[in-house]
Amino acid sequence: MPTIAEKILSEKAGKEEKVEAGEILECEVDYIMVNDITGVPAFEVFEELKLDEPMRKELMVVIQDHYVPNKDVDSAEQAKALRDYAQRYGIANYYEIGKEGSGICHQVMIEEGFAAPGRLIIGADSHTCSYGALGAFSTGIGSTEAAAALATGRLWFKVPATQKFVLDGELKRYVMGKDIILHIIGDIGVSGSLYKSQEFYGTTIRNMCLSDRITISNMAVEAGAKAGIIPPDEKVFELLRGRVRGDYKAVYADGNESEYEEVFEYNASEIVPTVAKPFSPENTVPASELDVPIDQAYLGSCTNGRIEDLRIAAELLKGKKISREVRMIVIPASKRVFEHALEEGLIKIFLEADAFVCGPTCGACLGGHMGVLASGERCISTTNRNFIGRMGHKDSEVYLANPAVVAASALEGRIIDPTELELWR
Amino acid sequence: MRIWKFGHNVDTDQIIPAEYLTTGNAKKLATHAFAKVRPEFSEEVKEGDVVMAGENFGCGSSREHAPRALLGAGISCVIARSFARIFFRNSINIGLHLIEADVFDRVEEGDEIEISFEVGMIRNNTKKEEYKFKPLPEFMQKLLDSGGLIPYIKKQKWELNK
Numbered sequence: 210m211p212t213i214a215e216k217i218l219s220e221k222a223g224k225e226e227k228v229e230a231g232e233i234l235e236c237e238v239d240y241i242m243v244n245d246i247t248g249v250p251a252f253e254v255f256e257e258l259k260l261d262e263p264m265r266k267e268l269m270v271v272i273q274d275h276y277v278p279n280k281d282v283d284s285a286e287q288a289k290a291l292r293d294y295a296q297r298y299g300i301a302n303y304y305e306i307g308k309e310g311s312g313i314c315h316q317v318m319i320e321e322g323f324a325a326p327g328r329l330i331i332g333a334d335s336h337t338c339s340y341g342a343l344g345a346f347s348t349g350i351g352s353t354e355a356a357a358a359l360a361t362g363r364l365w366f367k368v369p370a371t372q373k374f375v376l377d378g379e380l381k382r383y384v385m386g387k388d389i390i391l392h393i394i395g396d397i398g399v400s401g402s403l404y405k406s407q408e409f410y411g412t413t414i415r416n417m418c419l420s421d422r423i424t425i426s427n428m429a430v431e432a433g434a435k436a437g438i439i440p441p442d443e444k445v446f447e448l449l450r451g452r453v454r455g456d457y458k459a460v461y462a463d464g465n466e467s468e469y470e471e472v473f474e475y476n477a478s479e480i481v482p483t484v485a486k487p488f489s490p491e492n493t494v495p496a497s498e499l500d501v502p503i504d505q506a507y508l509g510s511c512t513n514g515r516i517e518d519l520r521i522a523a524e525l526l527k528g529k530k531i532s533r534e535v536r537m538i539v540i541p542a543s544k545r546v547f548e549h550a551l552e553e554g555l556i557k558i559f560l561e562a563d564a565f566v567c568g569p570t571c572g573a574c575l576g577g578h579m580g581v582l583a584s585g586e587r588c589i590s591t592t593n594r595n596f597i598g599r600m601g602h603k604d605s606e607v608y609l610a611n612p613a614v615v616a617a618s619a620l621e622g623r624i625i626d627p628t629e630l631e632l633w634r
Numbered sequence: 635m636r637i638w639k640f641g642h643n644v645d646t647d648q649i650i651p652a653e654y655l656t657t658g659n660a661k662k663l664a665t666h667a668f669a670k671v672r673p674e675f676s677e678e679v680k681e682g683d684v685v686m687a688g689e690n691f692g693c694g695s696s697r698e699h700a701p702r703a704l705l706g707a708g709i710s711c712v713i714a715r716s717f718a719r720i721f722f723r724n725s726i727n728i729g730l731h732l733i734e735a736d737v738f739d740r741v742e743e744g745d746e747i748e749i750s751f752e753v754g755m756i757r758n759n760t761k762k763e764e765y766k767f768k769p770l771p772e773f774m775q776k777l778l779d780s781g782g783l784i785p786y787i788k789k790q791k792w793e794l795n796k
Contacts, residue, residue, distance in 0.1 A: 233773045250658030250698060258784055276656070283656035335696040335720055351698035351724035352658065357783050365773070399643055400690035404719050433690060435719055489643060575652040575695070594694060596645045599652075603670040 210463035212371035214406035217346040221329045230370040239328040242270045247333030252294040254356035265362040270302040272314040275571040277306045280578035312543025312569040315339040315511040325457035326441040341426035344441030369406040369435045370470040376413035378478030383627040386421025387611035390428040391483040395493030403433035413477035420517035431490040485609040497626040505588040506537040506619035510574045513591035514542030516549045522616035523555040526562040532622030537564040538580045576600045589618045639743040642688035646700040660706030667703040681708035688738045692721025701725040729782035735767035
């Protein structure tokens with residue numbers, strides 16, 4: 210029997226018969242997302258195509274998020290070019306900074322009701338796999354592919370084999386979705402799911418809040434996966450009520466009947482707050498084993514910039530001061546998250562703890578702006594990549610962790626397991 | 635064709651660092667290719683040279699700027715044990731040749747090679763060795779032969795054949 214990935218791709222290709230892993234299909238896509246880095250090349254390539262048919266502009270979602278507010282003249286020109294294209298072609302789904310619904314692209318795609326179960330969504334950003342947490346098959350593509358899909362409404366896909374991940378057990382305090390996915394990547398490696406789709410099951414996943422699930426699906430790509438899908442449940446349907454655009458149909462696998470290439474089982478109650486050391490997300494260790502001084506602490510990104518992430522960090526920072534040696538940066542993932550954080554008093558807590566708080570942007574995560582590191586500097590970060598020079602100078606270092614570890618480390622000035630912090634005080 | 639040898643898990647941030655992503659122009663991007671890890675690359679690379687790597691080449695970001703930078707630098711082909719999937723698709727879609735072959739331990743930096751795509755053979759002129767490789771799946775080869783996805787669509791009038 211087919212897996213969720215196989216079912217969605219097969220349906221979108223209009224196939225009656227079962228599709229096999231490795232098969233190449235042409236599928237109808239539900240949405241195409243581009244941002245300010247990948248969008249302009251997509252429109253340029255689209256114009257090169259010069260097909261007679263009208264653009265499938267109703268599928269297109271354009272989000273200004275990477276180098277906004279613009280970091281320099283070049284990025285301003287790029288953002289302007291994207292804005293002009295969106296206007297010229299009449300793209301209704303256009304998100305400008307500061308405006309309603311705006312923010313980091315993947316958060317926007319979820320909040321604005323584009324992502325939904327059973328949908329096939331492509332995005333010219335590798336973390337498009339985030340919407341797997343809502344039961345969608347969503348995956349990162351390039352600008353040329355975005356252009357092709359914009360012209361035809363379709364794209365070619367190789368049906369991936371599926372790996373099943375089963376996580377059971379109750380999570381320890383301060384263990385989050387981030388630790389689950391870092392633990393898995395540490396286990397299978399950054400090419401452990403190359404060309405494959407992941408599906409997540411078990412009591413841990415079922416009991417987990419949607420935000421943590423999104424973190425897991427978001428980082429599926431860091432293991433090389435094409436998609437990271439979680440069967441949708443009431444938590445997903447609840448989120449989508451009054452928000453989702455159009456209809457959707459949840460797609461499920463057939464239990465043990467589905468053909469998984471591999472099955473991985475974890476006792477999640479044994480997973481501890483985990484850190485990925487430079488320069489690879491697979492380079493994982495328990496946070497408690499590290500004693501590394503830091504210069505910067507970063508809380509934000511499509512991986513961990515949601516209200517749940519801000520809440521746990523605020524809980525640790527409340528009434529305290531961040532270490533004098535550390536600059537802490539807090540970037541809510543969207544305007545909505547920012548508003549919630551303001552209403553809940555979290556922003557006040559961050560400011561009083563001496564954190565720098567700013568509106569949504571991807572900037573620092575990819576070494577663009579708003580938190581670039583100098584040579585020799587170290588950052589503990591809730592983001593998704595710790596590659597060489599990812600957040601700045603080639604001799605800077607990024608340590609990946611969950612929001613609680615980042616907040617606790619900001620207080621201590623060195624990487625620490627928040628559980629230890631609690632024991633001391 | 636000279637070999638530029640890299641390691642395993644070469645990510646797209648290494649191929650083209652994010653700070654240069656304010657243009658999609660291949661020639662401009664090429665001037666910053668491998669800027670952080672091999673600063674001499676963009677100066678010394680010659681038309682036709684080959685990038686050679688281990689596992690999971692091109693992992694990380696979906697930036698098509700990465701294969702564009704390599705094309706712009708004149709790279710004729712990337713040979714790796716395996717490729718990250720988005721990089722793989724992007725390369726084929728823009729017409730950058732890829733070979734998936736397990737020759738990482740046999741080829742060294744600076745080796746001079748020739749590639750015959752028709753026969754599926756890499757000839758190492760420095761080491762006087764030959765390595766076979768499996769051709770790409772038919773559909774992908776067709777895309778590459780057309781020069782990428784856009785020329786392919788134009789040729790096929792894909793949309794009309796629905």
